[in-house]
Amino acid sequence: MRHAEILHRCFRCGYCKLPGNYVDFNCPAYAAFRFETYSPGGRMWLLRAWLENRLEPSRRFQEILFACTACRNCVEQCALPKIKAELLAAFTAGKEKLVEEGKVPPAVRDCLTKLQLYGNPYGISRKKRTDWAADTDVDLFAGHDYLFFPGDVGAFDSRGQEMARSVATLLRHLGISFGILGEKEVSDGNEANAMGESALFQMLAEENGRHFQELNVKKIIALSPHGFNALKNDYPALGSDCQVFHYTQIVAAHVDRLSFPEVQPPMRVTYHDPCYLGRHNWEYGAARMVLAGLPGVELQEMDRSMGDALCCGGGGGNLFTDVIGNGPESPARIRAAEALDTGADTLAVSCPSCAVMLADAVKTNNMDDRIQVKDISEIVNARLNSTFPTGE
Numbered sequence: 001m002r003h004a005e006i007l008h009r010c011f012r013c014g015y016c017k018l019p020g021n022y023v024d025f026n027c028p029a030y031a032a033f034r035f036e037t038y039s040p041g042g043r044m045w046l047l048r049a050w051l052e053n054r055l056e057p058s059r060r061f062q063e064i065l066f067a068c069t070a071c072r073n074c075v076e077q078c079a080l081p082k083i084k085a086e087l088l089a090a091f092t093a094g095k096e097k098l099v100e101e102g103k104v105p106p107a108v109r110d111c112l113t114k115l116q117l118y119g120n121p122y123g124i125s126r127k128k129r130t131d132w133a134a135d136t137d138v139d140l141f142a143g144h145d146y147l148f149f150p151g152d153v154g155a156f157d158s159r160g161q162e163m164a165r166s167v168a169t170l171l172r173h174l175g176i177s178f179g180i181l182g183e184k185e186v187s188d189g190n191e192a193n194a195m196g197e198s199a200l201f202q203m204l205a206e207e208n209g210r211h212f213q214e215l216n217v218k219k220i221i222a223l224s225p226h227g228f229n230a231l232k233n234d235y236p237a238l239g240s241d242c243q244v245f246h247y248t249q250i251v252a253a254h255v256d257r258l259s260f261p262e263v264q265p266p267m268r269v270t271y272h273d274p275c276y277l278g279r280h281n282w283e284y285g286a287a288r289m290v291l292a293g294l295p296g297v298e299l300q301e302m303d304r305s306m307g308d309a310l311c312c313g314g315g316g317g318n319l320f321t322d323v324i325g326n327g328p329e330s331p332a333r334i335r336a337a338e339a340l341d342t343g344a345d346t347l348a349v350s351c352p353s354c355a356v357m358l359a360d361a362v363k364t365n366n367m368d369d370r371i372q373v374k375d376i377s378e379i380v381n382a383r384l385n386s387t388f389p390t391g392e
């Protein structure tokens with residue numbers, strides 16, 4: 001197993017499961033189950049015992065490994081500089097070894113099979129990949145300045161589709177020239193990678209990369225931070241040389257050009273940093289810059305924000321496999337309660353996976369009459385009072 005040489009160095013101090021300000025447990029898998037084996041340090045020892053043949057990779061063992069959401073809190077917080085950078089890579093290598101041996105939870109197996117057969121984790125025909133853009137004037141990419149990449153959640157999940165339409169509306173309002181790959185798009189592969197299926201990731205990335213090349217795509221706007229991460233950090237090794245942006249970065253660069261109606265209802269917002277924008281890519285400013293540019297919007301930070309944000313639990317394929325589940329201590333439900341505690345009426349997100357996870361959690365927690373989950377672009381559009389252009 002790759003990175004196996006770091007496993008024996010962990011001395012189980014436990015800092016990796018906390019945020020920088022120690023206010024609560026910040027490893028989402030540990031927060032949900034409260035067994036040491038689910039914590040990063042526990043995983044290190046578990047993996048070591050497995051590699052030394054002192055432990056069978058039981059179903060429970062598999063679930064523990066796949067409950068890691070790849071949130072990267074442990075990488076930020078590990079007390080040992082010599083191993084911290086490799087922690088998440090070691091956990092992913094453990095998943096990779098389980099995938100190679102065919103010993104994965106059924107939900108993980110099903111998700112990977114759908115990605116392989118359909119090019120998305122929903123198992124939906126790729127002909128439906130443009131359904132989110134039906135009745136809009138979004139064009140197929142043909143020499144536009146940017147390719148807009150909605151990704152799997154934006155293309156297939158009903159909440160993700162709303163978000164994709166909202167971002168497209170705002171980009172159009174800003175006068176940004178963009179088109180989409182349409183049915184040619186396949187999964188960005190970020191979740192395949194996080195689930196240890198690097199060969200599948202490569203297959204998906206090469207397919208998208210081929211279309212980027214054929215269409216001469218130079219700049220990409222990703223809806224999802226997960227896609228942003230893969231396209232920006234993992235595709236270049238496979239030959240892609242596109243400049244990649246998250247949509248909040250584009251909106252932040254143009255927010256001062258927007259003009260809003262003078263009278264705006266007050267809105268108290270708290271912002272949830274998605275792991276793949278924040279800890280994976282150190283982008284904490286763009287969404288906050290957009291919110292700061294909106295009249296009537298007051299930002300109230302949660303105790304855990306930016307590098308200390310608690311993951312919503314949807315990463316590492318968990319949005320699709322639900323290995324963590326939605327019990328009272330599930331990270332999404334803890335996070336929704338934390339957002340409500342700020343006194344905010346709106347929980348702002350910038351990731352379609354977070355939007356799905358947190359909206360479900362707000363409902364399950366019976367908080368939907370007190371706080372709403374809104375994407376950054378939805379908040380901007382509501383302030384602008386704009387509607388989706390229909391090609392006039």
Ligand code: SF4
Nearest residue numbers: 010012013014016041
């Ligand atoms: S902080 Fe690092 S050394 Fe301490 S338990 Fe976690 S992984 Fe091990």
Ligand code: SF4
Nearest residue numbers: 027068069071072074
């Ligand atoms: S990446 Fe996140 S979920 Fe995985 S072990 Fe580290 S802190 Fe826990």
